[in-house]
Amino acid sequence: MAQRRAVALSRAQIIGTAVELLDTDGESGLTFRALTERLATGPGAIYWHVANKGELLDAATGAVVADALAAERAAGSPRDEVRAVALGLFDAIEKHPWLAPQLSAQLSRGPSGPVTPKIFESIGRHVRDLGVPKGSWFTATSALVHYVLGAAGQNAANARVVTSGKDRSEFLDAVSAAWAGLDAEEYPFMREVAAEVRDHDDREQFLAGVDLILTGIGAVHSLP
Amino acid sequence: MAQRRAVALSRAQIIGTAVELLDTDGESGLTFRALTERLATGPGAIYWHVANKGELLDAATGAVVADALAAERAAGSPRDEVRAVALGLFDAIEKHPWLAPQLSAQLSRGPSGPVTPKIFESIGRHVRDLGVPKGSWFTATSALVHYVLGAAGQNAANARVVTSGKDRSEFLDAVSAAWAGLDAEEYPFMREVAAEVRDHDDREQFLAGVDLILTGIGAVHSLP
DNA sequence: ACCTGAACACCGTTCAAGT
DNA sequence: ACCTGAACACCGTTCAAGT
Numbered sequence A, B: 001m002a003q004r005r006a007v008a009l010s011r012a013q014i015i016g017t018a019v020e021l022l023d024t025d026g027e028s029g030l031t032f033r034a035l036t037e038r039l040a041t042g043p044g045a046i047y048w049h050v051a052n053k054g055e056l057l058d059a060a061t062g063a064v065v066a067d068a069l070a071a072e073r074a075a076g077s078p079r080d081e082v083r084a085v086a087l088g089l090f091d092a093i094e095k096h097p098w099l100a101p102q103l104s105a106q107l108s109r110g111p112s113g114p115v116t117p118k119i120f121e122s123i124g125r126h127v128r129d130l131g132v133p134k135g136s137w138f139t140a141t142s143a144l145v146h147y148v149l150g151a152a153g154q155n156a157a158n159a160r161v162v163t164s165g166k167d168r169s170e171f172l173d174a175v176s177a178a179w180a181g182l183d184a185e186e187y188p189f190m191r192e193v194a195a196e197v198r199d200h201d202d203r204e205q206f207l208a209g210v211d212l213i214l215t216g217i218g219a220v221h222s223l224p
Numbered sequence C, D: 001a002c003c004t005g006a007a008c009a010c011c012g013t014t015c016a017a018g019t
Helices: A009-026 A032-039 A041-047 A052-071 A080-094 A097-107 A115-128 A133-160 A167-181 A186-198 A203-216 B011-025 B030-040 B043-049 B053-069 B080-097 B098-106 B115-128 B134-161 B165-180 B189-200 B204-218
Strands: none
Touching: A009 A032, A009 A052, A009 A133, A009 B165, A032 A203, A041 B030, A041 B098, A052 A080, A052 A097, A052 A167, A052 B098, A080 A133, A080 A203, A080 B030, A097 A115, A097 A133, A097 B098, A097 B134, A097 B204, A115 A133, A133 A167, A133 A203, A133 B098, A133 B134, A133 B189, A133 B204, A167 A186, A186 B134, A203 B134, A203 B204, B011 B053, B011 B080, B030 B043, B053 B098, B053 B134, B053 B165, B080 B098, B080 B115, B080 B134, B080 B204, B098 B115, B115 B134, B134 B165, B134 B204, B165 B189
16 A cells, blocks of 8 residues: 655644645635645545534634734734734735635624634724723724725735736726726716725725724714 | 427526525525526526626626615615615625625625625715715725625624524523633633623614714814 | 537545555 | 545536537
């Protein structure tokens, strides 16, 4: 029979290879065939360490998110802390574009997985320090988390289309033109906003959204 | 050779059946096998009307979203309009839970599809009427759209677990207990917020988030 | 123009057999 | 305890052939 592997396979190694495949080839690039090839093994070996593909995807997601949230920083004001965590997730999602759909899928599977609490905690602990009534902590954190993941996911998709600066302005021109060309009756707003999209800075625009929600949170005790 | 179908197949019929399958069996329930069986035909017939599975999913998403946004209502204040659109999407996503990941995937594929403009327009046109500077229209609309889709998706996932009222409070108790049982060092926020989750109204909490962002939008011209 | 249905390549997963 | 690799059931898609 064939020789066994010289060094033992590990779960961490499998997860690391999975992240590599996802990064280079996207979600559809993660297959057990590709995995066995890179790891020079058979499917049975992987199934010894990992229950199934879903668990592997969850583990890859968890590893990348933990990494993104682990960055140590000098402590700042609660607002600055929220901004820093948001940017950390923004960058992680830009670097690993498969993360966005994966995270929203995991959020949409209830709080069973370990990723949902981790993300809510990373933002919520600073919302708590914002000095708003406890009754609005959860709502405020939800608004921030969903905006951050959604906007970062959309940005990552755009970022993937373009790499060079020339590509980028061409791409934005195309988007702007597409919006400006929509039906005037049905899409008045999109047409009016088309010009804006042409020359905006992604991170700046993203942070403006975070600030908008933070402002709403600050004013929440005086809600109508 | 076998008889041909008596009545011609149509693209709309295929999309309608796809929505049915997605509703009853979830995303993994939509297969060409199941489709051919329900439509009493072969795969080739479907491929005549539809380019591939991705296009079919997009079309199903588009049909359901168009339906959700088409509801006519008495015109109200811009804030009320935003709330109404948000609730319309909330309900649609609760009714069709496969919609949430599908929508975020479509948002994350750039503004190529027809669904992204449709959703942004439905909310943005009322943001425009809110009386805030044009420069913040797009940011404000983004914040609302991403919150609405994210929070609605998470709600739909929870709603699927429970149906009866008894199930519901059991489920919330379990979630609350899980959060309260998290590590005290790592998850102080989640533990503090655990009790809150036990008896909240989903739609009310969802709308509170929308109001929070609306409040932020109203105060945006005085951002620091 | 529209449909049939066999066939193909690929996928996740299992499992008896090995060390 | 950990790994091998053949095998299975299922999937999206193609295409020559029919009407």
